[in-house]
Amino acid sequence: MPEATAEETARTIAAEHGNRPDELIEILHDVQLALGYVPEAAVPALAHALNLSRAEVHGVVTFYHDFRAKPAGRHVLKLCRAEACQSMGGEALVERAESRLGVACGETSADGRVTLEPVYCLGLCATAPSAMIDGRIVGRMTADRLDALLKEAGA
Amino acid sequence: MTVRFFIPRDAAAIAVGADEVAAALAEAATAAGRTIEIVRTGSRGMMWLEPLLEVESHGVRHGFGPLDVGDIAGLVATGLLDGHSLAVAGHPKSVGPVEQIGFFARQTRLTFARCGVIDPLSLDDYRAHGGYVGLEQALGLGGAGIIDTIAKSGLRGRGGAGFPTGIKWKTVHDAEGARKYIVCNADEGDSATFADRMIMEGDPFLLIEGMTIAGIAVGATKGYIYVRSEYPHAIATLKTAIGIARKAGLLGTNVAASKQTFEIEVRTGAGAYVCGEETALLDSLEGKRGIVRAKPPLPAHKGLFGCPTVINNVLSLAAVPFILSEGAKVYADLGMGRSRGTMPIQLAGNIRHGGLFETAFGMTLGDLVDDVGGGTASGRPVKAVQVGGPLGAYFPRALFDTPFDYEAFTAKNGLIGHGGITVFDDTADMAKQARFAFEFCAIESCGKCTPCRIGSTRGVETIDKIIAGAQPESHLALVTDLCNTMKFGSLCALGGFTPYPVMSALTHFPDDFRRAKRLPQAAE
Numbered sequence: 001m002p003e004a005t006a007e008e009t010a011r012t013i014a015a016e017h018g019n020r021p022d023e024l025i026e027i028l029h030d031v032q033l034a035l036g037y038v039p040e041a042a043v044p045a046l047a048h049a050l051n052l053s054r055a056e057v058h059g060v061v062t063f064y065h066d067f068r069a070k071p072a073g074r075h076v077l078k079l080c081r082a083e084a085c086q087s088m089g090g091e092a093l094v095e096r097a098e099s100r101l102g103v104a105c106g107e108t109s110a111d112g113r114v115t116l117e118p119v120y121c122l123g124l125c126a127t128a129p130s131a132m133i134d135g136r137i138v139g140r141m142t143a144d145r146l147d148a149l150l151k152e153a154g155a
Numbered sequence: 156m157t158v159r160f161f162i163p164r165d166a167a168a169i170a171v172g173a174d175e176v177a178a179a180l181a182e183a184a185t186a187a188g189r190t191i192e193i194v195r196t197g198s199r200g201m202m203w204l205e206p207l208l209e210v211e212s213h214g215v216r217h218g219f220g221p222l223d224v225g226d227i228a229g230l231v232a233t234g235l236l237d238g239h240s241l242a243v244a245g246h247p248k249s250v251g252p253v254e255q256i257g258f259f260a261r262q263t264r265l266t267f268a269r270c271g272v273i274d275p276l277s278l279d280d281y282r283a284h285g286g287y288v289g290l291e292q293a294l295g296l297g298g299a300g301i302i303d304t305i306a307k308s309g310l311r312g313r314g315g316a317g318f319p320t321g322i323k324w325k326t327v328h329d330a331e332g333a334r335k336y337i338v339c340n341a342d343e344g345d346s347a348t349f350a351d352r353m354i355m356e357g358d359p360f361l362l363i364e365g366m367t368i369a370g371i372a373v374g375a376t377k378g379y380i381y382v383r384s385e386y387p388h389a390i391a392t393l394k395t396a397i398g399i400a401r402k403a404g405l406l407g408t409n410v411a412a413s414k415q416t417f418e419i420e421v422r423t424g425a426g427a428y429v430c431g432e433e434t435a436l437l438d439s440l441e442g443k444r445g446i447v448r449a450k451p452p453l454p455a456h457k458g459l460f461g462c463p464t465v466i467n468n469v470l471s472l473a474a475v476p477f478i479l480s481e482g483a484k485v486y487a488d489l490g491m492g493r494s495r496g497t498m499p500i501q502l503a504g505n506i507r508h509g510g511l512f513e514t515a516f517g518m519t520l521g522d523l524v525d526d527v528g529g530g531t532a533s534g535r536p537v538k539a540v541q542v543g544g545p546l547g548a549y550f551p552r553a554l555f556d557t558p559f560d561y562e563a564f565t566a567k568n569g570l571i572g573h574g575g576i577t578v579f580d581d582t583a584d585m586a587k588q589a590r591f592a593f594e595f596c597a598i599e600s601c602g603k604c605t606p607c608r609i610g611s612t613r614g615v616e617t618i619d620k621i622i623a624g625a626q627p628e629s630h631l632a633l634v635t636d637l638c639n640t641m642k643f644g645s646l647c648a649l650g651g652f653t654p655y656p657v658m659s660a661l662t663h664f665p666d667d668f669r670r671a672k673r674l675p676q677a678a679e
Binding site: 020021022023024025026028029050056059060063064065066067082083084085086087088119120121122123124125126127128130132135137138139140 | 166167169170171202203205343344345346347348349352384385386387388422423424425426427428439440441442443444445460501502503504505506509510511532541544545575577578579580583588591595598599601
């Protein structure tokens with residue numbers, strides 16, 4: 001993605017939100033939706049559009065877990081690591097996914113196919129353990145279901 | 156007559172295949188050349204039965220669950236498309252009349268009265284089930300009258316702190332300010348909690364009505380619902396519902412043909428647990444880092460954009476329409492001590508019958524876990540239950556006689572929080588759970604105060620030493636001291652309450668911290 005495009009996209013999205021600084025988080029969600037991540041180049045563009053300092057925008061981008069500094073893999077698999085999922089063997093699933101993908105949680109597989117991320121609660125705590133793959137939620141996860149999801153993702 | 160079927164559109168049901176079951180049923184009907192109606196409802200809250208398909212027959216809804224796509228063909232062959240019959244009732248997945256299932260029948264569903272019953276996006280359904288009666292009453296009462304009713308109901312903040320809602324509203328009502336705001340905290344980040352999500356997905360007009368009443372009560376014309384990004388279904392449903400309400404004249408200028416104005420906007424969080432803390436949430440709503448503010452000033456005096464702000468949890472606001480329509484006394488007559496009304500309790504984790512159970516305050520923890528919940532899903536003995544999310548204490552069986560009540564839990568060094576209960580069986584290692592409590596605090600700390608920012612990381616390191624067997628006694632003393640510092644020195648509940656899970660694990664399960672073979676001191 002050439003840098004100019006990221007800046008341009010950021011400016012367009014900011015304008016759609018009326019260049020309102022209080023909408024920065026919504027704007028960043030939209031930037032990430034459009035570009036897959038929040039590129040460095042978007043930061044000064046947004047700062048200028050919203051009349052904020054670069055430090056303020058950078059601070060917000062880095063504070064929230066949702067925003068990525070670099071593109072994710074083709075598929076994003078989030079495994080819940082909160083207590084309710086722990087009580088149903090969620091951590092064993094994380095270990096299994098890590099070993100299958102050859103990455104630690106939070107990383108992208110070497111072939112760029114799957115990014116494995118932790119999530120702290122999807123609110124599906126009575127059908128634990130839970131996962132989310134590319135925005136689709138899955139409850140009552142088992143080792144078999146995990147393997148099927150990874151296979152689906154081409155890993 | 157067209158046979159009516161009901162399948163939840165609740166995220167928990169979708170996560171276990173509700174969409175696929177609904178599609179398979181529709182397909183089977185088309186293949187059979189039959190016209191049926193499939194209503195996508197919220198969830199009844201009996202999560203172990205999801206996906207739960209209901210078929211209406213003579214006004215009674217009969218359930219089948221937990222269903223798998225593969226079950227549909229068999230059910231259809233037995234005559235499901237004709238409605239409920241003796242033959243279908245004999246199906247192995249039949250659970251009988253849904254409202255007669257013990258888990259459901261034992262509840263007092265005031266806030267969740269409609270959830271799982273109606274089409275969440277049908278205003279007609281909402282109205283037919285008592286919706287917007289509360290707002291009508293509120294418009295007649297006016298600000299002071301509404302606040303008086305809420306105060307008399309004894310409603311306390313359902314987000315966890317249990318602060319009296321009436322007092323909060325009165326403070327904002329009396330505060331000077333050109334603009335005032337209603338902020339709904341829907342950043343339901345606690346593990347084991349999903350009641351807010353179920354309301355937003357299953358009965359969104361209830362929350363909209365509750366916020367509108369709050370706006371009229373304190374003189375606010377604008378409301379925000381701050382929903383966590385992990386809840387995409389809730390966000391979509393809320394946005395649609397707000398659009399419908401606006402179109403019907405229930406939001407905007409002249410709300411319900413009155414002189415009141417009220418608007419609601421949905422804002423999405425970005426994966427920061429600390430934004431569930433009210434002042435961090437306000438900063439986040441302003442587009443900033445979710446950093447906790449020092450109090451005072453209280454949000455009621457200087458909240459969103461420096462204006463007087465009511466910030467309430469989803470469940471607090473969702474309790475309001477009932478209180479207005481049925482009267483404060485009906486609500487206040489339920490409960491125990493200073494905990495009045497009902498609490499939607501969420502049974503989660505390793506539990507046989509997990510889900511949402513709304514009941515008057517006062518039921519014991521043991522009754523909830525063993526009797527209502529049926530013990531563990533694994534069939535093994537219950538070792539511990541964590542009540543109140545990641546900042547709540549772990550309770551051993553010995554404390555199962557504790558009644559579900561704000562003060563009773565405080566007296567046992569715990570908290571009820573947002574009403575989530577996570578069950579662990581005897582394979583749980585409480586030293587690991589204590590370590591996780593510190594680790595979670597370290598990941599989610601906003602970084603403003605030192606006890607939380609640094610203490611959490613030092614806590615992880617110290618527990619690691621204990622687990623490794625390095626001078627466990629002196630390190631346990633250090634953890635206890637650290638917890639004391641965090642409890643009294645942190646700015647908000649994240650750092651301040653992390654000691655609850657840690658200390659409760661230490662106090663009630665000391666053996667789990669002394670498993671390792673002691674390392675010689677030189678190995679330090």
